[in-house]
Every structure is written in C-alpha cells, then in structure tokens.
Amino acid sequence: EAKTGGRNRFALHSEHMAQEANQRLVMETALRHAMERNEFYLAYQIRVSATDGTPTGTEALLRWRSPELGDITPAEFIPVAEHSGQIIEIGRWVLQQACRQHSIWRAQGLQPGLMAVNISVVQFRQAGFVEQVAAILAETGMKAHDLELELTESMLMANPENAVMMMHALRALGVGLAIDDFGTGYSSLSYLKRFPASRIKIDQSFVRDIDINQEDAAIAAAIVALARSLNIEVTAEGIETDEQLAHLNRLDCADYQGYYFAQPLTAEDIRFALDATLVVQPG
Ligand code: C2E
Ligand code: MG
Ligand code: MG
Numbered sequence: 001e002a003k004t005g006g007r008n009r010f011a012l013h014s015e016h017m018a019q020e021a022n023q024r025l026v027m028e029t030a031l032r033h034a035m036e037r038n039e040f041y042l043a044y045q046i047r048v049s050a051t052d053g054t055p056t057g058t059e060a061l062l063r064w065r066s067p068e069l070g071d072i073t074p075a076e077f078i079p080v081a082e083h084s085g086q087i088i089e090i091g092r093w094v095l096q097q098a099c100r101q102h103s104i105w106r107a108q109g110l111q112p113g114l115m116a117v118n119i120s121v122v123q124f125r126q127a128g129f130v131e132q133v134a135a136i137l138a139e140t141g142m143k144a145h146d147l148e149l150e151l152t153e154s155m156l157m158a159n160p161e162n163a164v165m166m167m168h169a170l171r172a173l174g175v176g177l178a179i180d181d182f183g184t185g186y187s188s189l190s191y192l193k194r195f196p197a198s199r200i201k202i203d204q205s206f207v208r209d210i211d212i213n214q215e216d217a218a219i220a221a222a223i224v225a226l227a228r229s230l231n232i233e234v235t236a237e238g239i240e241t242d243e244q245l246a247h248l249n250r251l252d253c254a255d256y257q258g259y260y261f262a263q264p265l266t267a268e269d270i271r272f273a274l275d276a277t278l279v280v281q282p283g
C-alpha cells in the first residue's frame with residue numbers, strides 16, 4: 001500500500017516537473033521570437049512627490065504580449081529570460097526604449113522627471129554593462145541625471161564587493177541608483193552605508209498592512225530614518241488606499257508610487273498623468 005502510494009506520488013511529482021520543464025521550454029521558444037516580432041512594450045508608472053503630489057518621475061515596466069501565450073507578466077517570463085540569457089538583449093532594449101521615450105516626452109514639452117529602469121542581476125554582472133549604459137545615454141541624448149537604475153537588494157548582496165565597485169562606476173556616469181524591494185533581502189546595514197545608492201524603495205509588502213500591522217509600520221519607519229541619516233531618498237511603493245497613505249504621510253518619504261496615484265500606463269496615456277493637475281494629491 002505505502003509503496004504504491006509512494007510510487008504514485010513520485011509519478012505525480014515527476015509528471016509535474018516535466019510539465020514545468022515543458023512550460024519553460026515553450027516560453028523560452030516563444031521568447032526567442034518576441035524581440036524581432038515586436039511583442040514587447042513598456043508601461044510607465046508615475047511616481048509623485050510626497051509633499052505636493054506632483055509627478056517626480058516614472059518607472060518603466062516591461063510588458064510582453066505573445067500571440068501564442070497571451071499577456072505574460074514579468075514575474076513569469078523574466079526568470080525564464082534570465083535562465084536562458086535572453087535577458088541581456090531584452091534588458092538592453094528596455095533601457096534604449098525607456099531613454100528614447102524620455103527624450104520624446106522632453107521634446108513634446110513634458111516634464112517627465114526621472115526615468116527609472118529595472119535591471120536584472122544578469123545584466124548587472126555582464127561585462128561592459130557600464131559602457132552599455134553610457135552608450136545608450138549618448139545615442140538617445142538622455143541626461144545621465146535623468147536616469148535611475150533600479151537594482152534589488154538581493155542582487156547586490158549576492159556579491160557585495162563587486163556591487164560596490166559597479167555602483168561607483170555607474171554613479172560616476174551621473175546616473176541615480178535605487179535599491180528596489182528594500183527590506184525583503186538580507187542586507188547588512190553596514191553594506192547599506194557602503195552602497196552608493198541615491199534611493200531606497202520600501203517594498204510593497206511593508207506598505208500593504210502598514211496601517212494595521214505594527215511590525216510593518218515599525219520596519220517602514222526604521223528604513224526611512226536610516227535612509228535619511230545616510231542622505232538617501234525614500235520611495236514607498238504599492239500604495240493603494242487612503243489609510244496606507246495617511247500612515248506613510250507621518251514618515252519622511254520623498255516620493256510615492258502605487259495604484260492609488262496611477263496604474264502603469266502606455267506611453268500615450270501617461271502623457272495625461274504627467275500633467276500634474278490630473279494627479280491625486282497626497283493630502
Ligand atoms: P518592481 O520593480 O518592484 O515593480 C513594481 C511592481 O508592482 C510592478 O509589477 C507594478 O505594476 C506593481 N505595482 C505598482 N503599484 C502597485 C500597487 O499599488 N499595488 C500592487 N499590488 N502592485 C503595484 P510588474 O510590472 O508586474 O513587475 C513586477 C516585477 O518585474 C518588477 O517589480 C521588477 O522586479 C520586474 N520587472 C518589470 N519590468 C522589468 C524590466 O524591464 N527588467 C527587469 N529586469 N525586471 C523588470
Ligand atoms: Mg522596480
Ligand atoms: Mg519593487
């Protein structure tokens with residue numbers, strides 16, 4: 001009995017693994033054509049000033065619309081693209097596209113503020129990444145101080161010594177560096193002092209229950225106090241409700257980002273969001 005059960009469980013388990021491997025292969029194959037078939041586009045989510053609600057910048061968020069697989073979220077396809085190495089080419093396209101778009105908005109007389117771009121650990125480790133960023137800035141005419149690269153805490157902590165070096169090289173170009181999803185990794189606080197970050201983004205997992213969970217509220221307050229003492233700006237992300245906002249307003253964040261203010265929008269739609277008068281005031 002037990003043996004049969006065990007065997008069935010094993011069969012079930014390996015079947016599940018085979019399904020997963022197959023799904024990954026299907027996605028990897030579809031990803032291979034995605035670039036040349038123009039299946040990627042960027043969505044942009046605005047960030048607003050915590051003091052007056054005016055837009056301070058936008059974050060570029062990668063979207064993939066596959067004719068075969070439908071809309072696939074970055075959480076699903078980015079790990080696959082990282083595994084296969086395709087993220088190198090995709091990531092370069094994202095950076096080019098975001099910088100081009102920023103220059104277009106500028107030319108249209110809009111004030112898009114900072115353009116934040118998420119960077120994969122695979123890109124960050126790639127030889128020549130700093131030169132690639134410099135080349136894209138030069139070819140798109142974007143000013144280095146208008147660009148902010150979002151790096152995650154866990155990717156920095158995977159090899160902190162190298163991360164410190166890379167971050168200094170990128171800061172030397174003039175670009176800003178944000179540590180994304182802050183609080184979810186395992187940063188030692190002494191490293192935070194050594195990482196030349198210009199911004200920390202408080203992860204949305206702390207914002208979600210900030211108005212009802214004392215621990216989350218305490219962690220968020222500690223992150224803001226620490227960042228301020230190190231002269232690092234703080235963005236709170238994932239704000240959806242009045243209650244979360246009211247609580248965050250007691251802290252000293254520089255910016256807010258979340259569905260409460262704006263969804264990620266297409267390049268066309270965001271032109272209206274960049275008009276400050278249409279943005280919800282943080283109160
Ligand atoms: P992230 O960089 O932390 O981006 C924030 C995510 O939270 C985005 O999900 C955004 O749509 C979502 N979000 C924004 N406001 C709210 C809110 O109020 N509530 C909730 N529940 N969610 C909110 P998205 O676009 O699905 O991206 C997920 C993650 O995928 C990103 O997290 C980032 O790590 C990664 N990603 C997205 N675009 C790129 C890219 O171009 N390159 C790389 N390497 N990673 C990317
Ligand atoms: Mg981000
Ligand atoms: Mg984040």
Ligand code: MG
Nearest residue numbers: 152180181203
């Ligand atoms: Mg995230």
